[in-house]
Amino acid sequence: MSEKNSVTVQVTDDPAADSGATKELWAERTGVRTFVGRSASGAEVKIGKGPGEFSPGDLIKLAIATCNAMSADHTISRALGTRDFVETVGVSGTVHETEERFDNFQIEMVLSGTELSDDEKAQLAEKAGEAIAKYCTVGNTVHTGASYQPMLTFEGRSDTE
8 A cells, every 4th residue: 555645835936937947848827727838949738638638647648658659769760771660659547546646557659561570570679678768768757756846936926015
């Protein structure tokens, strides 16, 4: 049985953005439990539970799945002899029965139109696994259980003004 996770939220009047903590990646609230995630490069993603929105759970599943695929991309490309191959990455997660978290993720990288022998497939699977273990930051972070520190920052008026 796991111990219940405890999270302490720090309160500050000093925005993290001033120190650069949120200048590269942030989310802006657009409604009740809905946000738009943004990056400094101009990318956007709708986050929520409605149509056309990814839930935070969807995003972590997509992050680990695409990180696996991107980490293995060069290895697969070399084995197939081409950078132009068709791949679809599927992902699902098993939700813990009593806690708000995933127990595990199932990731399937499907390569279409490849003609490899069984030995070549086995070799590619081994090399892809090595590349994923070495380069997949998201997978390595989930595997080791990174800590995090939420902060509640108040900008603008203060009751001491």
